[in-house]
Every structure is written in C-alpha cells, then in structure tokens.
Amino acid sequence: MSLKIGYRTLKTAVGAGLAVAIAQALHLDFYGSAAIITILCISVTRRDSLKVSWARFVACMIGMLLSGMLFELIGYQPWTLTLIILAFIPIVVRLKITEGIATSSVIILHLYTVGEMSFSLVINEILIITIGIGVALLMNLYMPNSDRALRHYHKEIELHFKKILHELSVYLRYGESDWDGKEIPETVELLSKGKNLAMRNIQNHILRYEDQYYYYFKMREKQFEIIERLMPYVSKINKTVEQSETVADFLDEVSDAVSPINRVPYFLDKIKTMKQGFEEMPLPTSREEFEVRSSLLYIMHELEEYLHIKDRLWNHVDKKKL
Incomplete structure (x- = not known):
C-alpha cells in the first residue's frame, strides 16, 4: 500500500x-x-x-x-x-x-x-x-489552486441537470421511462462538494468575500430544489394530453440550454406564450384530464421559478470564468 x-x-x-x-x-x-x-x-x-x-x-x-x-x-x-x-x-x-x-x-x-x-x-x-x-x-501562503476542481464540478453538474430535465421530458411524452434516477443523489453530492470547495476558495483570499463559483453552485442548488419538488407531479402524470407534449418539448429545450449563458428572458417569454395557449384550449372533458392539466400547470409554475432563480443570481456570476 x-x-x-x-x-x-x-x-x-x-x-x-x-x-x-x-x-x-x-x-x-x-x-x-x-x-x-x-x-x-x-x-x-x-x-x-x-x-x-x-x-x-x-x-x-x-x-x-x-x-x-x-x-x-x-x-x-x-x-x-x-x-x-x-x-x-x-x-x-x-x-x-x-x-x-x-x-x-x-x-x-x-x-x-x-x-x-x-x-x-x-x-x-x-x-x-x-x-x-x-x-x-x-x-500558508501556498494553497493548492482549486480552479480545476471547481470547473470539474461545474461541468458535471450541468451534465446532470441536462440528463434529469431530459428524462422528465421523456416521462411526460411517453408516460413511462427506464431511467434509474442515479443522477439525483449524484447531483446532491456534486452540489455539496462544489459549494464547500468554493467557500474554502473564498477563505483562501484575504480581501475577497465573494466567489463567482459559490454563487453558481448556490444558484444550481436552489434550482435543484425546484426540480425535486416537481418530480412527484411529473411521475403522477400517466396520461398523455396535448399539453404534455408542449411541456415536454419545453423541458427538452431547457435541458439543451443548460449553461452559464443567460437565456432566461427567452424561456420566460415562451412560458408566458404556453400559458396563454393553455387558457385558449377547450376545458377538460374528464376528471383525469383535469388532474393532468392541473399538474402540468404546476410544473410550468415551478419551471418559471426555476428560471427566475437564475435571473436573480445572474449578476453575481462571472460568465467569463465559468
């Protein structure tokens, strides 16, 4: 050994x-x-x-x-x-x-x-x-450079977010999925490790009290809480309706766009358009369809908050560094 x-x-x-x-x-x-x-x-x-x-x-x-x-x-x-x-x-x-x-x-x-x-x-x-x-x-003047590790956590978290959002869209589209969900606990661990390392990085700078990576991990942590909240609602939807396809397409687009690039205004406008479209559709014809559409509206509400979190914290993140 x-x-x-x-x-x-x-x-x-x-x-x-x-x-x-x-x-x-x-x-x-x-x-x-x-x-x-x-x-x-x-x-x-x-x-x-x-x-x-x-x-x-x-x-x-x-x-x-x-x-x-x-x-x-x-x-x-x-x-x-x-x-x-x-x-x-x-x-x-x-x-x-x-x-x-x-x-x-x-x-x-x-x-x-x-x-x-x-x-x-x-x-x-x-x-x-x-x-x-x-x-x-x-x-103690020498401290190991943590930028490489921080970039690793940043990249892995974004890959996990892409996977999770895509799998949610698959379930909405087909009503089933063979996804094992292993990315969920892995994301929790990555967020914890990344945030702790970013905090230690702050402590290694005498006059600096903020860190771009720390704000980034904090943002993703809050967004992940929303993903965890909406997952039970996605899993309850066992009937595909027209609106399910719309929300699934939106989730796929959000999944593809997971990155430090700020496209929040575009997606917020798209959610607004989707809500207007939902309001113009005929009323549900059955209790089951009503429950499905109610769950979809809740999912859209949570996705809107997901986007607002990035918009609120965006000014704290150095896009060039990330």
Whole structure:
C-alpha cells in the first residue's frame, strides 16, 4: 500500500523543521516549542490561519503577563499553576480567543520551569511565539489552486441537470421511462462538494468575500430544489394530453440550454406564450384530464421559478470564468 502525503502534512513538516532551525540559530531556550506553535497555527485556509495566529499571539501575551504576575506574587508552586489556569481560561473564552489556550499553556509552563521572571526570558518567549506564528503564516501562503476542481464540478453538474430535465421530458411524452434516477443523489453530492470547495476558495483570499463559483453552485442548488419538488407531479402524470407534449418539448429545450449563458428572458417569454395557449384550449372533458392539466400547470409554475432563480443570481456570476 502506497503512502500518500498531503500538501498540508508536507507544509506542517517543513514548517516545524524551519521554525526549530530558526529558533536554534538564535540560541533560544525551549526552541522546540517554536515547532509546536507552527504546527498549531497551520490551518486549512489563509483567512483561518490569520485568525488563529492572531488569537494565539494575544492569548500568549495574556498568559505570559498573568502567569508572570501570579508566579512572582505567590510563588512558583503547582497550586499557583492551578490558579493561573483557572483565571486564564475564562479570560480567553470571554475574548473569544480559545484557539490560544494550548499555545499559551506551553509558554506558561516555560515560566514555571525556569522559576523566575526576567527580561531575557520574556524576549525569549516572544521570539519563540513570533517564529512559530511567522513560519506558519509563511507556509500558508501556498494553497493548492482549486480552479480545476471547481470547473470539474461545474461541468458535471450541468451534465446532470441536462440528463434529469431530459428524462422528465421523456416521462411526460411517453408516460413511462427506464431511467434509474442515479443522477439525483449524484447531483446532491456534486452540489455539496462544489459549494464547500468554493467557500474554502473564498477563505483562501484575504480581501475577497465573494466567489463567482459559490454563487453558481448556490444558484444550481436552489434550482435543484425546484426540480425535486416537481418530480412527484411529473411521475403522477400517466396520461398523455396535448399539453404534455408542449411541456415536454419545453423541458427538452431547457435541458439543451443548460449553461452559464443567460437565456432566461427567452424561456420566460415562451412560458408566458404556453400559458396563454393553455387558457385558449377547450376545458377538460374528464376528471383525469383535469388532474393532468392541473399538474402540468404546476410544473410550468415551478419551471418559471426555476428560471427566475437564475435571473436573480445572474449578476453575481462571472460568465467569463465559468
């Protein structure tokens, strides 16, 4: 069995070694702790890394100040350490910097181990913290490019939408279909993975809070909810009427047009024309025909909402990128 090393594991290993090397070169005490801080500060995204690093730095400063005061006032005893932790944790929780508890504990234990406060010790600890956090931020400058994966999800989702809409048209046209429906759960998974990756991509840009792909996946997710809503109505139609052919043709046309290109106005006009045509047709002659035509009108209503969703979110999507 081959051993696969991920990019984050590689960054952590390189960062830990680099942090120790720098701390050793500066002849710092407890230089190994620089590696621990680096490991703790390497995160999944750049933005998260900055947040965690800031929390750890502030918490370390608070921990060093608090422990230095109490150790000097009460003494370097185990029960003093207990009091420090009892006082320290509520403070960082209140300040919402709990990520710094582990790192600060290391610094506090350094002070306890030395058994005295001195200017050189404070500088030593600040340098260890700075080296650990700095190396972690340096390692997190590299993040894998997710554009290729995002384009893959985008393409697969559009293929699945085409297939699903086409199969719905087949059922409306013939009243039966041998489709196994496997694209339904696959689409759910693709939408989830694509949206999560797009969100992570946003978090990897410090000053960017929007992502074109994220809006695209969100749009398709809302459209897919509509497809799921209308499917039971399609499956209930077991009699073909003239209007079934019309709606089936429309679904086929929408299926062929699934793409980032905005053809919403064209299809909305077509639905309006179809509705007018339905109104001009003779009234149903049987209860069964009435129910079929009612289901078809509901399907048209949902398809109209399907199109409006794309129209509302279209301005957020960068057509060139997609």
